[in-house]
Amino acid sequence: MFKQTTISLSIAAAFFAAPSSVAEQFEKDSEVIVVSGSRIEQKLNDVAGSVNVVTEQEIERELAVDLNSAFKYQTGITTSGSTGEAQALNIRGIGGNRVVYIKDGRRLNDAYSGGGGLIIGRGYFDVDNVKQIEVAKGAASSLYGSDALGGIVVISTKNPSDYLSEKDTYAQVGLGYYEVNSEKSATATFAKKLSDFNATSIQITRRDGEGAQNYQEDLPGFDYTSNALLLKSEFNLTDTESVLATVDYFDQDSEQIITPSQVETRDDNESISFSLDFDTSAATAVYDNLSAQIYYTDFEQTSDQVRFNDGSRSRTGPYTDYNDYRFEQSIFGTRLVLDKQLELGATSHQLVYGFDFDSYETARPRFKTRIDAQGNKTLDNEGQKTFPGADTTMLGVFIQDNITLVPDTVTLNAGLRLDRYEMDAKDSELYGDTDFGDISETALSPKLGVVFSFSENLNLVAQYARGFKIPPHDLAYQSHGVEPFYQILPNPDLDPETSDSVEFGVKGDFESKQFAVTVFHSKFDDFIDNKVVRVEPSQIPGMPPKTYYQYHNVGKVEIEGIEAEFTVWLNDNIALDTGLTFTKGKDKETNQYINSISPLNGYVKARYEADNWSVTTAFKGAKRMTKVSDADKVKTGGWGTIDLYAEYDFGNLRFNAGVFNVLDKEYIPYESVAGLDADTNLNQYTQPGRSFAINAKYTF
Numbered sequence: 146m147f148k149q150t151t152i153s154l155s156i157a158a159a160f161f162a163a164p165s166s167v168a169e170q171f172e173k174d175s176e177v178i179v180v181s182g183s184r185i186e187q188k189l190n191d192v193a194g195s196v197n198v199v200t201e202q203e204i205e206r207e208l209a210v211d212l213n214s215a216f217k218y219q220t221g222i223t224t225s226g227s228t229g230e231a232q233a234l235n236i237r238g239i240g241g242n243r244v245v246y247i248k249d250g251r252r253l254n255d256a257y258s259g260g261g262g263l264i265i266g267r268g269y270f271d272v273d274n275v276k277q278i279e280v281a282k283g284a285a286s287s288l289y290g291s292d293a294l295g296g297i298v299v300i301s302t303k304n305p306s307d308y309l310s311e312k313d314t315y316a317q318v319g320l321g322y323y324e325v326n327s328e329k330s331a332t333a334t335f336a337k338k339l340s341d342f343n344a345t346s347i348q349i350t351r352r353d354g355e356g357a358q359n360y361q362e363d364l365p366g367f368d369y370t371s372n373a374l375l376l377k378s379e380f381n382l383t384d385t386e387s388v389l390a391t392v393d394y395f396d397q398d399s400e401q402i403i404t405p406s407q408v409e410t411r412d413d414n415e416s417i418s419f420s421l422d423f424d425t426s427a428a429t430a431v432y433d434n435l436s437a438q439i440y441y442t443d444f445e446q447t448s449d450q451v452r453f454n455d456g457s458r459s460r461t462g463p464y465t466d467y468n469d470y471r472f473e474q475s476i477f478g479t480r481l482v483l484d485k486q487l488e489l490g491a492t493s494h495q496l497v498y499g500f501d502f503d504s505y506e507t508a509r510p511r512f513k514t515r516i517d518a519q520g521n522k523t524l525d526n527e528g529q530k531t532f533p534g535a536d537t538t539m540l541g542v543f544i545q546d547n548i549t550l551v552p553d554t555v556t557l558n559a560g561l562r563l564d565r566y567e568m569d570a571k572d573s574e575l576y577g578d579t580d581f582g583d584i585s586e587t588a589l590s591p592k593l594g595v596v597f598s599f600s601e602n603l604n605l606v607a608q609y610a611r612g613f614k615i616p617p618h619d620l621a622y623q624s625h626g627v628e629p630f631y632q633i634l635p636n637p638d639l640d641p642e643t644s645d646s647v648e649f650g651v652k653g654d655f656e657s658k659q660f661a662v663t664v665f666h667s668k669f670d671d672f673i674d675n676k677v678v679r680v681e682p683s684q685i686p687g688m689p690p691k692t693y694y695q696y697h698n699v700g701k702v703e704i705e706g707i708e709a710e711f712t713v714w715l716n717d718n719i720a721l722d723t724g725l726t727f728t729k730g731k732d733k734e735t736n737q738y739i740n741s742i743s744p745l746n747g748y749v750k751a752r753y754e755a756d757n758w759s760v761t762t763a764f765k766g767a768k769r770m771t772k773v774s775d776a777d778k779v780k781t782g783g784w785g786t787i788d789l790y791a792e793y794d795f796g797n798l799r800f801n802a803g804v805f806n807v808l809d810k811e812y813i814p815y816e817s818v819a820g821l822d823a824d825t826n827l828n829q830y831t832q833p834g835r836s837f838a839i840n841a842k843y844t845f
Contacts, residue, residue, distance in 0.1 A: 181281040181299045183497050183545055183558070184288055185434070185484050190654045193558050193594025193608040194285075195663050195708065197222060199278040201303075206761070206792055208803045208838040210323050210330070210352070212268030215275075218748045218765060220708040220724040221282050223816045227357040228326045229369035229399055231256075231266030235816065236282050237667065238704045238730050238742045239295025243614050243642070247289070248300040249391060251418055252503055254444035254474050257619060265446055265472050267298075269395050269416050271373035273319070273332050274348045276303045283646035283667060284612030287560040287592035290501060290541040294612040294644045294669070304389065305344035305379050308336035315346075321840035325805065325833045328354030330840075345378040356401075360811045360831035367401035367410075385427040393418040407453035407465070418442040432483035439479045446472045456518075464523065467514040473534075478503040493549035501541045507618055508534035508571065530625035532635075533581065534571040535618035539564060545592070553601070558594035558608075563587070566615050570622050570637075581622050582637030588613045604652045612644040620673055620696040629683045633675075634695040642698070644669045657714040664707050672700025702739055704730035722750040729772070737774045740820040744770040744781075761790040770815040779821045784812030801840045809835040 177200070182192035189196060197219050199209075209215040212232045213224040225240070226232035233240050233256055246253040246267050257265035278300050285293035308315040314337050321330040329352070336346035349372075356367040376392040397414045420440035426433070448470040456463040482499040509531045515524035545560035566588075570581035594608035616639035626632030650663035676697045680690045706728035714720045725747035730739045746767035753760050766785030773780055787807045793800045817830045 179279050179299075180301075181279040181285070181297055183495075183547060184482050184499075185495075185497050190604060190652050191556070191596060193596050193606045194610065195221070195282040195648060195650065195661075195665070197280045197282065199280075201276050204272050204275060205799075205801060205840070205842075206759075207763075207790060208321070208323070208801055208840055209272055210321075210326075210328060210838075211272060212266075215272055215278065216280075218722075218724065218750060218763060219280075220710055220726045220747075221706075221728070222280060223743050223814075225816060226263060226266055226268070228323070228328065229354060229356055229367070229371075229397070231263040232268035233263060233266050234280065234298060235741060235743075236280060236296040237665065237706065238728060238739065239644075239667075239669075240741065242292055242617055243294040245285070245289050245292045245297045246300070247297060248418075249302055249393070249420065250422065250438045250480060251420055251440045251442055252476055252478060254416065254442070254476070255505075255507070255617075257472055257509075264448075265414075269397060269414050269444070270300065270393075271350045271352075271371065271375075271395060273330075273350045274302045274334075274373070274375045276301045276307060283608075283648060283665060284590075284592075284610040284644045286564070286588070286590035286612040287562045287610055288543055288545065290543075290562060290564045290590070291539055291566060291588070291613060291615045291641075294614040294642055295667075302375060302377075302393075303346070303348075304377055305336045305338075305346040308334065308346055309338055309344055313338045316845040317842055319840065319842035321838070323354065323836075323838045325836040325838075326354040326357050328352055332842075342381045343378065346376075348375045349373070356399075357833055359829050360834050361828055364829055365401060365403050367399050369397060369399040371395070371397040383427075386425045387423075389420075389422040389424075391418070391420045391422070393420075404453070406451060409449075409451040411449045412446060413448075414444075414446045416442065416444045432485050434484050436482045437480065440477070442476045442478075444472075444474045444476075461517060461523070463518045465516050467516070468529075469510075469512040469514075469526070471508070471510045473506075473508045473510070475506045476503060493552070495547040495549075496544065497547070498544040500543070501539070503539045505535075505537040505539075507537070509619065528575045530575060532570075532619050532622040532624060533573040533576050535568050535622060536571065537566065537568045537615070537618065539566040539615070541565075554598050556596040556598075558592065558596075560592035562590045564590070564613075568615065568618060568621070570618075570635075576624055579624055579635065580637075581624070581635050584616055584621060584637055584639070586615065586641055588641060588643075602653060602655050605650075606652060607649045608647070610646050612646065614642040616641060616673060623696060629685050629688055629691050631692045631694060634678065634693055636695050636697065639673060639696065640671050640698050642669065642671050642673060659712045660710065662707070662709045664705075666705040667703070669700070669702040669704070671698035672702055673697070674699045699734070701733040702730060703733055704728060704739075704742065718754055720752045720754065722748075722752070724748050732774075738772045740774050740778065742772075744768045744772075744783075744815055757794040759790075759792045763788045763790065767814065774820070777823050779818050779823050779825055779827070781813050781815045781818060784810065784814075786810050786812065797845070798841065798843050803838045804835065805837070806833065806835050 177189040177198050178186050179189050179196050199215050211228050216222050216224050221237050223235045241256050256267050281297045285297045289297050317334040319332040332350040334348040338344045352371045358364050374394040378390045380388040394417045399412045401410045423437045425435050450468040452466045454464050480501050485496045487494040511529035512526045513524050513529050514526050541562055541564040543562035548557040568584040590611045592610040597605040621639050622635045623633045624635045646667040648663055648665035653660045673696050675694050678695045679693045683691050708726050710724045712722045727745045728742050730742045744767050748765040750763040764787050769783040770781045789804045791802045813830050
């Protein structure tokens with residue numbers, strides 16, 4: 146299957162390389178600039194590794210409202226979580242905290258899982274102010290350090306100069322409605338040139354909606370609201386020096402009341418960041434360009450829960466728990482990135498080097514108040530165990546040399562990064578005499594890539610890269626249990642997870658056609674997972690034995706696959722855009738398939754574009770999934786859906802509309818049920834039926 150797919154895609158690539166007419170819009174789209182390949186600006190086709198890009202035009206055209214909908218049509222990337230919930234990306238079967246998220250140079254908060262699902266996500270930002278999202282697939286620790294085990298997500302938002310261009314003032318208002326969540330949105334943007342050296346922009350977005358329903362529309366509902374504010378001020382100190390000050394705020398509240406005073410949940414996810422960036426292009430003997438940043442981010446989730454217990458599992462009768470659960474994380478960071486162009490003999494060198502320092506302070510406070518049927522408090526705001534929290538520091542020094550060995554023909558990208566990290570458990574009376582220990586490690590991450598240009602339109606690329614992930618604080622210091630059933634023990638002796646990624650590909654960028662075909666193989670060592678370390682007889686007669694668990698480095702996983710993307714303008718008005726992903730992965734110690742891998746999937750988009758309007762038809766589908774870790778794990782059937790989009794530009798007024806799942810198909814993406822038992826009732830995981838969305842923006 147793998148070999149046949151490779152041959153088929155190669156034939157298709159040769160077909161798309163044939164000459165045809167030029168479309169002006171395509172020429173503009175093909176000049177995509179990314180920073181994730183070298184931490185400086187590069188053309189996408191000059192990057193040795195695989196990078197997916199979602200632009201602001203795609204976000205608007207496809208009416209994306211969050212991380213999930215922004216990555217609906219991508220190769221090698223799947224999403225988890227729906228609107229108003231915790232969300233994250235999965236890159237070639239790897240997700241969670243094994244992927245780094247960078248927004249405007251700042252690291253975003255960690256994810257946090259519990260109870261079999263994602264409690265804290267990675268998508269707490271609004272897409273309305275996003276300029277571009279880049280996803281570099283595969284190991285990327287040579288540039289970004291820890292957590293870049295499976296890839297990086299780089300989010301860039303608009304600066305005042307992006308709005309103003311040659312104008313002194315810019316203003317825009319927007320309204321939207323997204324039926325699948327009954328979401329109503331309103332956004333306002335204002336930018337102004339205050340002086341010859343200063344410009345400021347502010348954007349405010351408000352969203353109100355409900356949790357997405359399944360196909361049967363019988364899920365317990367919840368309401369959510371989100372507020373986003375992005376304030377930026379640019380100062381041009383000289384012709385070559387500038388300072389950018391940023392305040393970035395996001396808040397998302399959700400409320401679910403299933404039975405008043407018995408089953409209620411209220412969550413508040415709040416993030417605020419402050420950053421100061423300095424850039425200079427005043428060349429010296431040490432650098433041609435210098436970028437420096439200092440930032441502070443504070444993230445907090447508060448979750449207030451009411452849970453009624455009928456007393457069937459209690460010796461004291463019915464009671465009601467009032468839980469105050471929190472996740473708190475603050476990050477202080479600073480960065481320095483420099484680049485220098487050098488000519489050494491017959492070779493040209495573009496050096497990129499610098500350092501990153503990040504300091505995390507993380508806590509997971511949990512408190513419980515319990516009231517019995519008579520109204521008595523049997524617990525009064527009593528602390529509950531999970532893990533004591535941790536202080537983590539990470540310092541990384543990196544260098545990459547983009548070497549032109551043969552002008553316009555062979556370029557070599559060689560990179561190396563040295564990281565040192567330390568993690569210390571917080572002191573807490575709640576854990577008594579538990580010895581958590583400290584974790585200190587050093588990691589070396591190399592990268593080597595090559596770009597061979599057959600012509601100015603056709604490149605052969607190859608890359609090797611290494612990634613690593615420091616032991617997560619919530620796993621290394623996990624220390625809690627339920628008596629007399631189980632106990633989780635901390636393990637300060639965990640080693641970092643590591644990965645080695647190799648990929649080969651061909652990229653074509655012709656007058657009216659683009660394509661990329663990539664074959665990849667990744668090996669992951671020392672995966673951290675739960676393990677039974679001992680079992681003891683229960684001290685309570687008739688009760689099952691007590692099981693002790695501990696997180697250990699137990700896994701060795703290999704993932705390989707092929708990705709292909711093709712874009713062609715048939716003429717100046719009609720464009721076709723397609724993508725296909727085939728991935729397979731196994732745990733090499735057990736020889737079992739891993740459940741985080743998606744089945745064969747792809748998409749096809751056909752767009753007709755006129756002077757001031759366009760329409761798009763999009764098909765997305767996946768093959769049935771049968772390759773699961775165990776026979777008792779859930780499998781899914783194949784599916785396919787059709788979406789329609791339309792855009793009309795009246796000048797100052799731009800209007801977008803979409804109809805999703807046009808044929809009202811009932812289906813279940815494998816990613817939403819991966820790892821569940823085969824006898825699980827899957828009705829709650831069916832996707833919504835037919836729905837629509839509209840959005841209008843007026844620019845003054």
